[in-house]
Amino acid sequence: MNSIKETQQEIVEEFALFDEWMDKYEHIIELGKDLPLIDKNYKTDENLIKGCQSKVWLHAELKASKIIFTADSDAIITKGIVGLVIRVFSNHTPQEIIDADLFFIDQIGLQEHLSPTRSNGLLSMLKQIRMYAIAFSTKADA
Amino acid sequence: MNFINSDKIRKDFPILQRQVNGKPLIYFDNGATSQKPQQVIDVINRYYQHENSNIHRGIHTLSQEATNAYEKARTTVLQFINAKHNHEVIFTSGTTGSINLVASSFGKKHIHAGDEIIISTMEHHSNIVPWQMLCEEKKAILKVIPINDKGELLIDEFKKLLSPKTKLVAVTHVSNTLGTINPVKEIIKLAKTAGAFVLIDGAQAVPHTKVNVQELDCDFYAFSAHKMFGPTGVGILYGKEAILNELPPYQGGGDMIKTVTFEKTTYNELPHKFEAGTPNIVGGLGLAAAIDYMNNIGIANIEAYEHELLSYATEKIKKIEGVRIIGEAANKASVLSFLVDGTHPSDIGMIIDKLGIAIRTGHHCTEPLMNRFDIPGTARASFAFYNTKEEIDTFILALERALKMLL
Incomplete structure (x- = not known):
């Protein structure tokens, strides 16, 4: 099992293959198309993170002290990036997530997708992931 | 009869000379805000x-x-x-x-x-x-x-x-x-x-x-x-x-x-x-x-020219399979809102942005209207008198390229 840092490095290496923006987007779109990210039952309003541009659904559950994240988006590029975020954070302990340093989005040149003007729900999703980690960590302590 | 000399007019707008993502800017987001001429x-x-x-x-x-x-x-x-x-x-x-x-x-x-x-x-x-x-x-x-x-x-x-x-x-x-x-x-x-x-x-x-x-x-x-x-x-x-x-x-x-x-x-x-x-x-x-x-340009000239741009763009975009135009009123200003079956407007917007084309995607601050049409939003190209038919041609090519990637 890779650490959060290792998975991010792996993604950075994967994206290093692409020089062109279009190739990068094509890869993200393929990732978005491939992934059945979330159980239909979890695609609820409760799990909805509403952006101005696109919607993101995020579901979290604790299994054997690790958080399993599943997610989806109605926009395919957002979905592809959401898939990458899930790949990085899912299946880790709350403490590992709280301590993690997120760098892959910057390094593969997708930081613009985190800008508030994009309002695609990604930024809120990252905040939500952290909130889940904090919530689950207090639960684990109790 | 067309009284708009777009070559001359475009020289008045410094921002239209710039490049975006390595491509000449095509600015089709005039509904959000227009560009400013040197005179202003x-x-x-x-x-x-x-x-x-x-x-x-x-x-x-x-x-x-x-x-x-x-x-x-x-x-x-x-x-x-x-x-x-x-x-x-x-x-x-x-x-x-x-x-x-x-x-x-x-x-x-x-x-x-x-x-x-x-x-x-x-x-x-x-x-x-x-x-x-x-x-x-x-x-x-x-x-x-x-x-x-x-x-x-x-x-x-x-x-x-x-x-x-x-x-x-x-x-x-x-x-x-x-x-x-x-x-x-x-x-x-x-x-x-x-x-x-x-x-x-x-x-x-x-x-x-x-x-x-x-x-x-x-x-x-x-x-x-x-x-x-x-x-x-x-x-x-x-x-x-x-x-x-x-x-x-x-x-x-x-x-x-x-x-x-x-x-x-x-x-x-x-x-x-x-x-x-x-x-x-x-x-x-x-x-x-x-x-x-x-x-100085003449508002009647502006209106006639923009109408020509809208008709040209509407005709061209309709030829693309799966395109649905939102807003087909008999009397229309130069706003072209559309959806393409199987795609999300924000995906289209993001891809063609990389090709230097600025359009708006989303609900355009008209959420109740989006609910009326039961859609999450649209992609919107809105034209001004400094836009050209050549830019519309490039936009259509870019849209086709985006759809090839997305579908």
Whole structure:
């Protein structure tokens, strides 16, 4: 099992293959198309993170002290990036997530997708992931 | 007959010479804001370099010059919309500021419990929320004119909504999302017959078409400078003299008063009653420069040319499989909203941005309208007179490329 840092490095290496923006987007779109990210039952309003541009659904559950994240988006590029975020954070302990340093989005040149003007729900999703980690960590302590 | 020389016009807009993501910029987001010609930028620069001073209060030469220039700008606006008096032209921060002014001052004077305000399904949030807030405060009722699938107002339904309880009708002249040009003259006439006041949101109309407020006979007309090639942060509220005179002031402060004592303040006359504080002076001058620029090209020429661009783009985009145009009113301004089966508008927007093309995607601040069509949003290309058919060709190629990736 890779650490959060290792998975991010792996993604950075994967994206290093692409020089062109279009190739990068094509890869993200393929990732978005491939992934059945979330159980239909979890695609609820409760799990909805509403952006101005696109919607993101995020579901979290604790299994054997690790958080399993599943997610989806109605926009395919957002979905592809959401898939990458899930790949990085899912299946880790709350403490590992709280301590993690997120760098892959910057390094593969997708930081613009985190800008508030994009309002695609990604930024809120990252905040939500952290909130889940904090919530689950207090639960684990109790 | 086409009187627009786009090669020459494009040279007036410095930003159109730049590249975005390594490609020549194609700017199709004019519905959000328009670009500014050098003539407007020069006026703004010159003001801060040579003319800056506060207005309506200085004894010195600079202040006098600035006051004269600002009041001359007001006259330019008066002529642009054919208002009757200079003091019917109120400088505001923009369309949103204008509508909020009316909601506040008109609301205080004329809206009471049980009164009704009518808006339409295709309103921008800024012509919905101020009325909702007012209705909530005054226990008044908000009614909404429905539209058909083409995106046209149902005038017969509007007639049914009108009653002696109707105090105000607030509708948009041109829809920012659908491009629909509403029959505002007819709407105003019907509203007047029912004894209601009328506000027209002209933000999307003034960049495209000649507006004559006296001929329309509306009570209020609101618009922004930045959508008509002027600077951001300044706009206009036109109001009929007799109505404005009756309304209480909006904000308190300098310039809007006649005398102030701690016991009692008397208010200044129009238009100053509604212009508290130091205004956006340079904004007013920039707006006047934008009007001069548009007049030089000729608004009828602008309208005809943009209509040609819209027809050309509509015809081309319809040939792409799976394209659905949102907004097919018989009478349309140069706004092309669309969806493509199996894709999300934001994906299209992101990809063609990488090809240097700026369009808008999302709900365009018209969420109730999106709900009416049961769609999450649209991709919207909106054209100005500096756009060209060649740019539309490039946009269509880029769209086809995006769809190849997405589908």
